[in-house]
Amino acid sequence: MSVKVRFPPSPTGWCHVGTARMAVLNYLFARKHGGTIVFRSEDTDKERSSREYEADIIEQLRWLGLSWDSFQRTSELVAHHTHALTTLIETDKAYLSCEESKREPGTFVEVVRLRNPGKAVTFTDLIRGDITFDTAELGDFAIARAIDDPLYHLAVVVDDAAEGITHVIRGEDHISNTPRQILIQEALGYERPQYAHYPLHLGADKSKLSKRTGDVAVRSYREKGFLPDALINYIAHLGWTPPSGKELMSLDEMVEEFELTELHKSGAVFDLEKLRWYNREYLLRETEASFAAYVLPLLKSAIELRGLPWDDAVGGKLVPTLRERMSVASDLAEMIGAGEYDFFFADPAPDAAHIPEKKSNPADARTHLAYARTALEGLTTFTPETVKDTLWTYAAEHGRGAVLWPLRYALTGQQRSPDPFVVASIIGKTATLRRIDHALSLIARL
Ligand code: GLU
Numbered sequence: 001m002s003v004k005v006r007f008p009p010s011p012t013g014w015c016h017v018g019t020a021r022m023a024v025l026n027y028l029f030a031r032k033h034g035g036t037i038v039f040r041s042e043d044t045d046k047e048r049s050s051r052e053y054e055a056d057i058i059e060q061l062r063w064l065g066l067s068w069d070s071f072q073r074t075s076e077l078v079a080h081h082t083h084a085l086t087t088l089i090e091t092d093k094a095y096l097s098c099e100e101s102k103r104e105p106g107t108f109v110e111v112v113r114l115r116n117p118g119k120a121v122t123f124t125d126l127i128r129g130d131i132t133f134d135t136a137e138l139g140d141f142a143i144a145r146a147i148d149d150p151l152y153h154l155a156v157v158v159d160d161a162a163e164g165i166t167h168v169i170r171g172e173d174h175i176s177n178t179p180r181q182i183l184i185q186e187a188l189g190y191e192r193p194q195y196a197h198y199p200l201h202l203g204a205d206k207s208k209l210s211k212r213t214g215d216v217a218v219r220s221y222r223e224k225g226f227l228p229d230a231l232i233n234y235i236a237h238l239g240w241t242p243p244s245g246k247e248l249m250s251l252d253e254m255v256e257e258f259e260l261t262e263l264h265k266s267g268a269v270f271d272l273e274k275l276r277w278y279n280r281e282y283l284l285r286e287t288e289a290s291f292a293a294y295v296l297p298l299l300k301s302a303i304e305l306r307g308l309p310w311d312d313a314v315g316g317k318l319v320p321t322l323r324e325r326m327s328v329a330s331d332l333a334e335m336i337g338a339g340e341y342d343f344f345f346a347d348p349a350p351d352a353a354h355i356p357e358k359k360s361n362p363a364d365a366r367t368h369l370a371y372a373r374t375a376l377e378g379l380t381t382f383t384p385e386t387v388k389d390t391l392w393t394y395a396a397e398h399g400r401g402a403v404l405w406p407l408r409y410a411l412t413g414q415q416r417s418p419d420p421f422v423v424a425s426i427i428g429k430t431a432t433l434r435r436i437d438h439a440l441s442l443i444a445r446l
Pocket of ligand 1: 008009010042156169170174
């Protein structure tokens with residue numbers, strides 16, 4: 001038997017993490033078994049479906065690295081649905097019922113209802129084992145709003161059968177739909193696919209995730225700068241632990257290890273911190289050069305957004321710090337946006353009162369800054385180590401705080417910042433001497 005699965009999103013909202021999880025689980029299963037995948041845009045709900053959402057789902061799933069073998073749209077398969085409905089009516093398995101329209105009260109429509117045999121239906125779920133439903137209470141449920149307007153249950157059964165779908169892998173919110181769908185399959189004489197209903201994942205607050213909540217849209221993670229490898233990897237690990245226990249894996253490696261029956265039986269909680277960890281790990285895997293190529297344009301545009309002049313040399317020297325401090329691109333935008341890096345690109349405006357260290361005084365600050373100026377003027381190579389070597393003995397002798405605070409504050413204009421050796425090495429000799437001179441002029445008469 002060759003495996004065939006489907007990605008059947010309803011295009012009624014942006015591609016969300018739940019859609020991606022449905023797709024990745026189907027993908028891993030299909031590829032593991034050398035099977036195929038049909039992407040079906042289930043646009044039976046005409047009012048809520050849109051091509052814009054459909055395009056978004058396709059775009060984000062592709063961006064995540066997923067692929068499929070064919071594409072279809074439920075609304076374009078209506079002829080098959082009508083044919084199935086006609087067959088059901090002709091064989092008396094279903095009937096037309098003239099009823100008042102729910103959408104337009106006062107008008108009457110010919111709804112199609114399945115003649116429900118009202119028996120117990122049992123199916124074997126690959127994740128949850130045998131599940132039995134008494135279908136009597138469902139009554140003669142509707143399967144179409146009109147002969148050419150199928151409802152989801154009818155359409156999904158006809159489309160799955162026409163495609164020869166062997167495995168229906170979907171969230172457990174669909175368990176209660178399964179008995180209805182099985183009754184329709186049986187009425188049409190179709191073979192039953194195998195079912196696997198996996199537990200849904202929960203929001204960080206353990207609430208059910210909603211596809212209408214903007215922050216679970218894949219596009220919003222993408223806009224924050226999450227890398228597709230990190231996101232798909234994290235999503236695949238929601239509710240699945242590969243036997244190797246590995247965390248960072250390519251899709252191919254996951255395919256190797258995937259087993260549907262190993263999905264956890266209880267819902268995983270979506271943990272943004274863990275997703276950030278994945279992203280950071282992927283960033284750390286980049287070579288120095290490729291990380292720089294990734295981060296420098298982001299840094300440049302964030303700096304320019306603050307109206308500050310860009311400087312290639314300074315930017316290049318900031319790369320290691322950025323690598324240490326960020327998990328995802330939006331962290332960088334936040335740090336820059338908060339002004340934390342302004343002093344690297346423009347001279348700060350220090351406040352004279354804060355130049356001397358709290359326990360020191362303006363006269364000592366003048367002496368120490370003047371010493372630092374002379375010492376650094378004679379230094380040709382500015383690295384954190386050379387700057388430190390130049391000043392360390394003096395600072396140890398005259399009090400590290402008293403010496404290094406005024407220098408650090410003169411360079412950054414901030415009460416908290418990296419140490420003055422790092423800052424001086426990044427901004428370079430000219431800016432360092434200019435900023436020391438400015439601070440000296442501010443405290444000249446204090
Ligand atoms: N279109 C349905 C949904 O988005 C999926 C139907 C199914 O998997 O059978 O939830």
